[in-house]
Amino acid sequence: MTEQQRVHPVRGDFAANAWADKETYQSMYQQSVDDPETFWGEQAKRLEWTKTPTKIKHTVFDTHNVDIRWFEDGELNACANCLDRHLDKRGDQPAIIWEGDDPDQSKTLTYRQLHEQTCQLANTFKALGVGKGDVVTLYMPMIPEAAMAMLACARIGAIHSVVFGGFSPDALAQRIVDAESKLVITADESVRGGKQVPLKDNVDAALTRKGTDVVANVLVVKRTGGEIEWHDGRDLWYHEQVDQQSADCPAEPMNAEDPLFILYTSGSTGAPKGLKHTTGGYLLHAAMTHQYVFDYQDGEVYWCSADVGWVTGHSYIVYGPLANGATTLMFEGVPSYPSHGRLGEIIDKHNVAILYTSPTAIRALMAHGDDVMDSSRRDSLRVLGSVGEPINPEAWEWFYRVIGNSTCPIVDTWWQTETGGIMITPLPGATDLKPGSATLPFFGVQPALVSNEGKILEGATDGNLVILDSWPGQARSIWKNHERFVQTYFSAYPGMYFTGDGCRRDEDGYYWITGRVDDVINVSGHRMGTAEIESSLVAHEAVAEAAVVGYPHDVKGQGIYIYVTLKDDYEPSEELRKELVQWVRKDIGPIASPDVIQWSPSLPKTRSGKIMRRILRKIAANETEGLGDTSTLADPSVVDDLIENRANR
Numbered sequence: 279m280t281e282q283q284r285v286h287p288v289r290g291d292f293a294a295n296a297w298a299d300k301e302t303y304q305s306m307y308q309q310s311v312d313d314p315e316t317f318w319g320e321q322a323k324r325l326e327w328t329k330t331p332t333k334i335k336h337t338v339f340d341t342h343n344v345d346i347r348w349f350e351d352g353e354l355n356a357c358a359n360c361l362d363r364h365l366d367k368r369g370d371q372p373a374i375i376w377e378g379d380d381p382d383q384s385k386t387l388t389y390r391q392l393h394e395q396t397c398q399l400a401n402t403f404k405a406l407g408v409g410k411g412d413v414v415t416l417y418m419p420m421i422p423e424a425a426m427a428m429l430a431c432a433r434i435g436a437i438h439s440v441v442f443g444g445f446s447p448d449a450l451a452q453r454i455v456d457a458e459s460k461l462v463i464t465a466d467e468s469v470r471g472g473k474q475v476p477l478k479d480n481v482d483a484a485l486t487r488k489g490t491d492v493v494a495n496v497l498v499v500k501r502t503g504g505e506i507e508w509h510d511g512r513d514l515w516y517h518e519q520v521d522q523q524s525a526d527c528p529a530e531p532m533n534a535e536d537p538l539f540i541l542y543t544s545g546s547t548g549a550p551k552g553l554k555h556t557t558g559g560y561l562l563h564a565a566m567t568h569q570y571v572f573d574y575q576d577g578e579v580y581w582c583s584a585d586v587g588w589v590t591g592h593s594y595i596v597y598g599p600l601a602n603g604a605t606t607l608m609f610e611g612v613p614s615y616p617s618h619g620r621l622g623e624i625i626d627k628h629n630v631a632i633l634y635t636s637p638t639a640i641r642a643l644m645a646h647g648d649d650v651m652d653s654s655r656r657d658s659l660r661v662l663g664s665v666g667e668p669i670n671p672e673a674w675e676w677f678y679r680v681i682g683n684s685t686c687p688i689v690d691t692w693w694q695t696e697t698g699g700i701m702i703t704p705l706p707g708a709t710d711l712k713p714g715s716a717t718l719p720f721f722g723v724q725p726a727l728v729s730n731e732g733k734i735l736e737g738a739t740d741g742n743l744v745i746l747d748s749w750p751g752q753a754r755s756i757w758k759n760h761e762r763f764v765q766t767y768f769s770a771y772p773g774m775y776f777t778g779d780g781c782r783r784d785e786d787g788y789y790w791i792t793g794r795v796d797d798v799i800n801v802s803g804h805r806m807g808t809a810e811i812e813s814s815l816v817a818h819e820a821v822a823e824a825a826v827v828g829y830p831h832d833v834k835g836q837g838i839y840i841y842v843t844l845k846d847d848y849e850p851s852e853e854l855r856k857e858l859v860q861w862v863r864k865d866i867g868p869i870a871s872p873d874v875i876q877w878s879p880s881l882p883k884t885r886s887g888k889i890m891r892r893i894l895r896k897i898a899a900n901e902t903e904g905l906g907d908t909s910t911l912a913d914p915s916v917v918d919d920l921i922e923n924r925a926n927r
């Protein structure tokens with residue numbers, strides 16, 4: 279059978295009890311695109327506003343004037359929406375279930391407890407001089423304090439910038455400087471897979487870098503009690519500060535378009551960009567997708583296994599679930615520790631109904647065979663979700679059969695840091711599933727496929743994925759650089775938002791994301807710019823030139839393949855190879871660890887000197903049969919040499 283013939287139809291009993299069945303999806307979708315004002319005006323009522331918006335949508339995708347505003351005269355507070363408004367009805371319901379790296383450690387925070395501790399932290403921020411519009415950087419383990427810190431920022435109108443704990447001191451410093459962050463929150467160490475990561479040491483190192491003297495204080499959570507250095511006057515223990523504070527902290531009314539957070543992500547060129555997300559539209563999109571896409575039902579335990587350092591953690595561990603009064607599980611560790619059965623054991627231990635995870639995690643488990651799940655029953659599961667990269671049909675079927683006991687619909691959700699929330703996805707009670715397809719657009723989302731010349735393509739076809747009109751969760755700008763925002767997303771195809779992804783649409787109108795068409799690679803669901811890795815490499819004394827491409831990798835989706843041209847005085851060696859791998863890991867972080875290095879005396883270039891990455895990608899993928907047009911190469915023999923000396927056969 280071909281991929282497209284394998285369909286998993288919606289189960290009737292599921293549809294009968296779901297938030298949306300086929301008819302509901304179709305009629306709501308139709309209204310959302312025909313009359314967005316009415317649709318979103320109505321949907322906005324799911325949030326609690328201190329001032330109800332009367333202006334719903336003001337969005338312009340004109341290259342000369344990209345201007346995106348939703349609910350612009352409304353006022354609300356995201357933290358109050360996630361906590362305060364649930365206190366009456368569900369004060370004693372678990373808000374966060376925390377599962378430690380060590381299976382013997384877990385704890386539960388009720389909505390009341392989370393509210394109280396978040397208020398104390400918000401008062402701590404105020405006492406440290408942090409207020410509305412200030413940026414707070416989080417560099418934290420997966421512990422409840424990370425969620426509290428995000429919510430405490432939201433409470434007082436400060437803007438959080440979460441930096442994933444796997445990034446290096448330099449990467450952290452770069453983000454602190456760009457955001458002009460006054461306060462950094464971290465922990466002494468994080469623990470993952472039984473190993474300690476020295477977060478505080480990394481912060482110390484970051485804060486020796488140029489421009490980081492904007493940071494006045496570092497608030498340190500004591501997670502392990504491991505040894506750390508202390509900078510008097512700058513460093514403060516989190517618990518000592520918070521314990522002194524009152525739990526009474528009124529939530530600051532914010533304009534719907536006030537920034538809620540910035541989050542850095544990689545693009546095809548230049549330094550990572552800080553995407554700016556605002557309050558009203560973002561929260562509405564996160565909450566609404568969390569309810570409909572996962573069919574979240576009151577009282578269920580919901581688990582998104584991402585890290586809060588990525589947008590998935592923002593929208594689907596913290597804001598979406600908490601805005602809906604859900605119980606959200608937060609896991610500190612990794613699926614392979616202490617054994618490969620951990621995921622299933624956590625599901626049984628906490629009665630998880632919904633699991634949202636990544637294709638990489640699934641493929642890593644699948645590689646160990648079906649019996650990796652033998653230590654658990656997983657019969658509490660009702661819905662499964664996948665995100666971050668295309669899921670191959672084989673991994674989809676394994677997820678369905680082995681983890682979900684062939685009973686749970688899988689929602690393959692396509693979206694991006696820039697989109698704020700899920701964009702193309704099945705709804706489990708409404709959409710027949712095709713393994714490998716993210717299926718159909720969510721409410722208010724108008725995808726289209728365009729040719730390289732920008733012509734909108736109809737029917738079953740391949741093309742570049744664009745979105746034709748704004749949706750509430752869309753990023754509004756790049757921090758301090760609106761010009762770059764316009765250039766990056768609205769200049770390739772004027773009047774449309776360009777996603778950077780390639781995509782196929784089949785005869786049923788289903789979307790199949792085929793991967794990035796720009797110089798962004800996706801390694802284990804982590805997004806990286808090849809240019810960033812290249813600039814790290816050329817900073818090494820031995821490297822004259824480097825070109826980085828992704829290549830297909832069984833577990834990671836894509837691996838990092840590097841072509842390196844050495845300076846005249848240097849010779850290739852195993853030692854130098856190891857050194858370069860360490861160099862990139864140290865410079866960017868372990869997530870950017872190179873998989874393959876090929877010594878390349880020269881790189882294929884056009885006569886104008888541009889590296890022909892298309893060819894390098896093919897060689898790395900071992901697709902050397904159809905190299906396409908090489909006539910524009912300055913020196914075609916370079917290619918033969920590279921094929922001859924391929925590094926990963």
Ligand code: WT7
Pocket residue numbers: 543588589590664665666667668669690691692693694695696716777778779791793794800803804805
């Ligand atoms: C890129 C965005 C969305 C949160 C996590 C990643 C790829 C994401 C899917 C999917 C195929 C996917 C795209 C996208 N991607 N989800 N379900 N199927 N590809 O966010 O780091 O901003 O990366 O991830 O290429 O552009 P991100």
